Amino acid sequence: MWSLTMATYDYDLFVIGGGSGGVRAGRLAGAMGKRVGLAEEYRMGGTCVIRGCVPKKLYVYASQFGESFEDAAGYGWSVGTSTFDWRTLVDAKEKEITRLEGLYRKGLEGSKVEIFASRAELVDAHTIELKSTGQRVTAERILIATGGRVNRNTSMPGHEYCISSDEAFDLAELPKSIVIAGGGYIAVEFANIFHGLGVETTLVYRGKEILSRFDHDLRVLLSEAMTAKGIRIVTETVFNAVRKEGDRLAVELSNGETLIVDQAMLAIGRLPNSEGVGLDKAGVALSKGDHGAVIVDEYSRTSQPHIYAVGDVTDRVQLTPVAIHEAMCFLETVYKDNPTRPDHDLIPTVVFSQPEIGTVGMSEDEAIKSYPEIEVYRAHFRPMKNTLSGRADKMLMKLVVDGKSRKVLGAHILGPDAGEMAQLIGIALKAGASKDDFDRTMAVHPSAAEEFVTMYNPTYRVVNGERI
Missing domain, CATH: 3.50.50.60 (FAD/NAD(P)-binding domain)
Structure with a gap:
């Protein structure tokens, strides 16, 4: 052949x-x-x-x-x-x-x-x-x-003044302020990196919510957490133009605002x-x-x-x-004379934001479009590590389940070690695990991951597109 x-x-x-x-x-x-x-x-x-x-x-x-x-x-x-x-x-x-x-x-x-x-x-x-x-x-x-x-957006006036992820790692010096265009995982990750290093950071995104392809709960809660930390997020807005203003940059936004910053970054896809x-x-x-x-x-x-x-x-x-x-x-x-198709189904994905996101399988919205009845299991809590420190960051653990077969369709995590959990839970989903398999698995206590095997009752159901 x-x-x-x-x-x-x-x-x-x-x-x-x-x-x-x-x-x-x-x-x-x-x-x-x-x-x-x-x-x-x-x-x-x-x-x-x-x-x-x-x-x-x-x-x-x-x-x-x-x-x-x-x-x-x-x-x-x-x-x-x-x-x-x-x-x-x-x-x-x-x-x-x-x-x-x-x-x-x-x-x-x-x-x-x-x-x-x-x-x-x-x-x-x-x-x-x-x-x-x-x-x-x-x-x-x-x-x-x-x-x-x-994607350097070469049609935008002043695009040549912007850096991309290629240059961001090797800047001559750390800027005091930066504005980043984009709302995908690269833009979100760099917004958190620069903010964590003490840079005044603004994220500008054309959509209504960052991380548009992720589960709605993850998008909302991460946006709230980033805002609470001090990252400014401007949605439904794009860069119109960038121009030099002395040693700094003037970034003209489509909402009429002009930001004066040390660096402007384009993270609008590859x-x-x-x-x-x-x-x-x-x-x-x-x-x-x-x-x-x-x-x-x-x-x-x-x-x-x-x-x-x-x-x-x-x-x-x-x-x-x-x-x-x-x-x-x-x-x-x-x-090897063994025709093999790449398997692109159920790929665990991580966004190294702060807090971190880990996800595998269908979002709630995707499941609603494909299944007449789904169950959603959801736990939103402050992890133990944050109790003595006083940090307000919370975790989200969420399972999306087919209401008829009980097969787990998606798992979504927001919080510390979310990526590590997503990798392991991806094995279970790849094996076709049901919610009953999760329920009869013994918990590791105390851990955040135990929430996945102790959420016995659905937070809500969605039947024919209506939450009940």
Whole structure:
């Protein structure tokens, strides 16, 4: 099914892109004895390792210490005057991602993958040109794993004065004030990071509520918590223009307001990184419109049967573990004679906000549209850690259940360690657990997670769209 006409090529597989998906596919294909080449024009590790998940999580940790110092007093600790040095954090981050990049490279080299530090462009369906040297190589199969790029909103006047998540980790100095455009997880996470580091922070979002794709309760409660901490959230508003005003920026909003800040950040989504790869020359079809995602079938195969694509460049689910999963399915399909479709159902997701969000499965609104009767189990409480510290932050634990089959459709958490809980509860939902399975599971006490197995009676039901 997957065989190609016999021909002589320089490589069995050539991977364009050294991110999580590309590296995984290249490394394991090389370990199988395949002749593999991989081109990466920047740094090995892609968005996640270099300018995404990893540095973001490190900065989240850094931004939480201010509250931790405050909370310690309630537990008897006397914490002296604390100060924060931005440069120390940036340098420590750089050291860590350099270490991780080295591990990615070492893994590829250990599998005898030939690495090219170059931009790669397809010349035809089997030929790749390495732009740094002009060298051309051929490959039996090609994997496009070029990831995504930030949306810089180039049609907005003054967009060139704005930073994106790419630059936010390496600013020369920490700004005193920042305004961030966006309401998705990147915008929300950076709003919390900068605020936690002492920056006056404003979040501007075009929608009515931040995190529009998440459960309504999570959106509302997180917005309230962020506002209570001092983050200003302006909704149903966008950036109209940005201009320089001395050493600062004037950000004109669509609501008529002008904000004077040190930094303006665009976090309005990411686009498939399909430009300049020569996909048109190779006959690889892209989606219509501005996004230009690589169109793939259920096995990640493009319109060219020997060219595949995984990760953000396909614009299916923009998450690092998804790219890795798609790469593993590619290997099963192409090199193990085991056609395997990527499974994009029930993906646990985390927003590293403060408080944190973890979620898996359907939101309440999604379930209402798909099921005639649902049950909602909801616990909203102050976690034990906040009792002695006096912190007002509360937790939310929520289950959405099919009222007829009793199958758990979704689980949603707001509070400390929400991501860790979402990962584990995702296993239960993937296994098709019912509410009865949850009910007969013994609780771990005292813990926040025990709420998931002690909510015996529904908070309310929704039948044919009406709450009862």
